[in-house]
Each structure stands twice: as structure tokens, then as C-alpha cells.
Amino acid sequence: MTPRILEVRQQILKKNDLCARALRARFDEAGVIVVSLVSSPGAGKTTLLQATLSRLAAGGLRVAALVGDLATDNDARRLAESGAPVRQIVTGTVCHLEADMVDAALAAAQWPLNQLDFLFIENVGNLVCPSSYDLGEHARVVLLSTTEGEDKPLKYPTIFNTSDAAVVTKLDLAGPAGCDLPQMSANIQDVRPGLPILLLSARSGQGMNQWLDFLHNLSTPATQPAQL
Amino acid sequence: MHETSVACQLVDLVRQQIQGQRGRVATVRVQVGVWSGIAAEALAAAYPAAAQGLLPGSKLVIESSQLVVWCDCCQAERNIIDSQRLRCPDCGARAARIVRGTELELLSVEIQDGSENNHDAANS
Numbered sequence: 001m002t003p004r005i006l007e008v009r010q011q012i013l014k015k016n017d018l019c020a021r022a023l024r025a026r027f028d029e030a031g032v033i034v035v036s037l038v039s040s041p042g043a044g045k046t047t048l049l050q051a052t053l054s055r056l057a058a059g060g061l062r063v064a065a066l067v068g069d070l071a072t073d074n075d076a077r078r079l080a081e082s083g084a085p086v087r088q089i090v091t092g093t094v095c096h097l098e099a100d101m102v103d104a105a106l107a108a109a110q111w112p113l114n115q116l117d118f119l120f121i122e123n124v125g126n127l128v129c130p131s132s133y134d135l136g137e138h139a140r141v142v143l144l145s146t147t148e149g150e151d152k153p154l155k156y157p158t159i160f161n162t163s164d165a166a167v168v169t170k171l172d173l174a175g176p177a178g179c180d181l182p183q184m185s186a187n188i189q190d191v192r193p194g195l196p197i198l199l200l201s202a203r204s205g206q207g208m209n210q211w212l213d214f215l216h217n218l219s220t221p222a223t224q225p226a227q228l
Numbered sequence: 229m230h231e232t233s234v235a236c237q238l239v240d241l242v243r244q245q246i247q248g249q250r251g252r253v254a255t256v257r258v259q260v261g262v263w264s265g266i267a268a269e270a271l272a273a274a275y276p277a278a279a280q281g282l283l284p285g286s287k288l289v290i291e292s293s294q295l296v297v298w299c300d301c302c303q304a305e306r307n308i309i310d311s312q313r314l315r316c317p318d319c320g321a322r323a324a325r326i327v328r329g330t331e332l333e334l335l336s337v338e339i340q341d342g343s344e345n346n347h348d349a350a351n352s
Contacts, residue, residue, distance in 0.1 A: 002341075003254055003255075003338045003339060003340045003341075004251075004338070004339050004341075005336050005337070005338050005339075006245060006246065006249065006336060006337040006338075006339060007335075007336050008241075008245050008334045008335060008336055008337060009333060009334070009335060009336075010241065010245075010333065010334050011332065011333055011334075012234060012237055012238045012241060012258065012332050012333060012334050013234065013237060013332060014241060015237060015240070015241070016237070094230075094233065095230055096230055098233075128230070128265065129230035129265070131265040132230065132234070132264070132265040132266065132332065154312045154313070155312075157263065157312045158263050158264070158265040158330075159265075161263065161314075161326070161330075162265075189322060190312075190313040190314060190315060190322065191312060191313065191314060192314070192324070193314055193322035193323065193324035194324050
């Protein structure tokens with residue numbers, strides 16, 4: 001028997017993409033700005049998020065966070081100290097978040113989305129796998145700490161290329177770590193020309209105002225980043 | 229390593245596509261760009277386990293696509309080979325627009341008629 005060919009041409013991760021699209025539509029309707037954070041383990045996602053939640057809440061904004069973690073609830077507990085509603089997504093052995101995990105976590109949390117200004121999603125610490133999965137966020141922000149080495153963007157180009165902004169963290173440690181910041185920025189630009197780059201230290205507070213400005217600008221429709 | 233999860237989603241998608249079709253899936257053809265975020269070898273390694281019992285005996289064929297960008301300066305498509313930098317190999321300018329190389333797509337499914345043969349094979 002001769003075989004027959006069924007032409008398909010569809011995204012392999014179509015199911016995730018559809019789920020993400022539905023989430024984004026819900027976020028838009030509720031008027032909540034959703035920002036996801038990705039980085040390698042230890043780059044400072046939780047520390048930045050802690051400082052961000054506290055500052056936004058102090059400014060009268062309503063914020064919440066979902067946090068992906070392989071096994072522990074340490075990050076969720078740290079974030080809850082800010083007073084913001086936080087829900088953990090334990091991924092078990094899964095090395096990244098997928099849109100349906102976000103959907104399920106939101107259903108379980110039962111937050112009224114239309115009463116939130118910002119929702120943050122902290123992905124599992126991993127620079128490889130999260131790049132393939134749209135979570136319905138308005139902006140994906142990739143973090144890179146000054147202690148990680150300037151060539152990291154070249155080693156993990158896909159995650160930088162699919163992000164809407166890069167944040168260089170631990171700016172206070174740039175000197176002691178011998179980090180060449182211009183080189184690091186050039187490498188980021190080489191894998192994603194035109195990507196906005198912010199430099200900050202969540203610990204010292206340096207650069208935090210620019211980061212908050214960036215977040216506020218996301219909430220005005222005219223400056224919303226185009227979805228990739 | 230999320231290739232296992234991708235392989236499972238690929239198998240699900242194929243099963244969805246072949247609903248109502250007679251015969252068995254012989255070949256699943258996919259396109260994986262070098263900047264898809266997926267390692268082709270790892271996907272190939274993960275596929276048999278994902279397909280086991282669901283698409284028995286099917287073969288995965290991976291077509292790789294290299295990175296191609298649009299250079300605004302040269303007004304032309306340029307291949308990026310052996311580099312992680314989105315720079316035009318001719319003029320050196322940064323090229324933000326990726327034309328190819330990020331695909332992660334199911335292209336086609338080859339279906340073989342002859343379920344009797346299968347049945348015989350299972351009984352022999």
C-alpha cells in the first residue's frame with residue numbers, strides 16, 4: 001500500500017499557545033498588566049520581585065504574584081512577606097511553567113483579576129526551557145546578574161531573543177565581580193537588537209525607579225510591547 | 229530539558245490530526261529551527277518513549293532550519309552560520325528581524341494503510 005501524506009503545518013506547542021492567548025484576553029479584559037520573570041537560578045528573581053511588590057503596593061497599586069518552584073515553597077514565603085497575595089506553582093520535575101499551569105493556579109487562587117493592577121509570574125530558574133512557552137504575559141523580562149558572566153546571552157540566545165526587556169541585577173556587585181557592563185549589554189544587543197536593558201540592584205535600590213517606570217509604561221496601551 | 233514535554237505535545241497533536249483517518253502513522257515530519265529553543269537530538273531521543281503505545285512504530289523525521297535574518301542595511305536575507313550574534317555576515321550591522329530558524333512545527337504525517345499487516349505482526 002502506498003502511504004498518504006497529511007499536510008499539517010501547525011505549531012507543536014499550539015495547545016499552549018491557545019491557552020496563553022485565552023489568558024492574555026482575560027488579562028486585557030480585566031485590565032491587569034502581567035509580567036513574567038525568567039533567569040538562571042540565583043540571578044535574583046525573588047529578591048527583585050520582593051522589592052517590586054513592596055514598592056508598587058506602597059504606591060497604592062494592587063499587585064499579586066504567581067511563583068513557580070521545582071520543590072520548595074521558600075520563594076512564595078519570601079514574597080508573601082511583602083503583604084501581596086502570592087500563590088506558588090510547584091512544578092515537581094517540570095523545568096518550566098506552561099500556560100495551563102498559570103490558568104490552574106489562577107483558578108485555585110480565585111483572585112478577582114479586575115481588582116489587580118499588576119500580576120507577576122516568576123518562572124522556574126532556567127534559561128532554556130521557558131523560552132518555548134507563552135504564558136499569556138504582556139511582557140517577558142529576562143534577568144541576568146552581574147556575577148554570571150558577560151557571555152551568557154550568547155550561550156542562551158533564545159530566551160533573550162524572546163524577551164521584551166532585560167534586567168541586569170546585582171549592580172552593586174558589578175565592581176567586585178569584575179563585570180564588564182558595556183560588553184554584557186553589547187552581547188544582549190547582539191542576540192536581540194533593540195531590547196531595552198535596565199541596570200539595577202534590588203538590594204541597594206539603585207536603578208529601581210527606572211524599573212518601576214518601565215512597569216508603569218507597560219500599563220499605558222500605547223507603549224505595550226508587541227507580542228512575539 | 230523540556231524535549232520530553234514537547235515530544236508528548238507533538239504526539240497529542242498528531243493523534244488529533246489523524247482522527248478519522250484509517251491506517252497507522254508511519255512518519256511524523258517536523259521542522260525545528262536552530263533558535264527554536266529545542267535541541268533536535270534531544271527531541272529525537274525523547275520521541276520513542278512519547279510515541280510508545282500511542283503511535284506505535286512511527287518514525288520521527290526532523291528537518292532543521294538554519295538562522296536567516298533580514299539585514300536592513302543590505303536590504304537582503306542573510307544566513308547566520310556558526311554564530312549566536314544577529315549580525316549581518318556581510319556588513320556587520322545588527323539585524324533584528326529573524327526570517328527563519330525559530331520554527332517548532334509539525335509539518336506532515338505519513339499514514340500507511342494496511343492495518344491487517346499490523347495485526348499479523350502483532351500475532352506472529
